[in-house]
Amino acid sequence: MENSIIRGTTPTIEITFSTVDVANITDAVLTFDIGGTTIFEKELAAATLGTSSLIWTLEQAETLSLTANRTAAVTCTWLTSGGIRGQDPVYDRDRHSD
Numbered sequence: 001m002e003n004s005i006i007r008g009t010t011p012t013i014e015i016t017f018s019t020v021d022v023a024n025i026t027d028a029v030l031t032f033d034i035g036g037t038t039i040f041e042k043e044l045a046a047a048t049l050g051t052s053s054l055i056w057t058l059e060q061a062e063t064l065s066l067t068a069n070r071t072a073a074v075t076c077t078w079l080t081s082g083g084i085r086g087q088d089p090v091y092d093r094d095r096h097s098d
Contacts, residue, residue, distance in 0.1 A: 005072075006063070007064050007066055007068060008060055009060070009063055010060055010063070011058050012057050012058075013042075013056045013057075013090070014054070014055045014056075015053055015054045015055075015076045015088075016052055016053040017053065020080060020086065022049055022050065024081045026079055026080060026081050028044040028054055028076065028078040028079070029041050029044070029076070029077050029078075030042040030047075030075070030090070031076075031077070032066065032072045032073075033072060033074075033075065034070050034073070035070075039065055039072060040062050040065055042056045042062075054076070054078075073089065075088065075089050075090060076088050076090050
């Protein structure tokens, strides 16, 4: 299964947490990386808090900064008020089959 973002669109990315209470998340960053280079990041302040998720809407300029026909690794890193840190690959070519 392939996850795709069409350049120039404004898609919504929702990260669901099963073991972390999102109300306790004090810092979070959604990072888009191609070939080891960070293309852009979305901070917690840009996210909407769902019941058990963080939801970011990408801007047109952000999706236009993605290189056509290249796979970006997407990672979510977070910190809770209790000091729990986490990092999960949201999409990583090595973990998904296209």
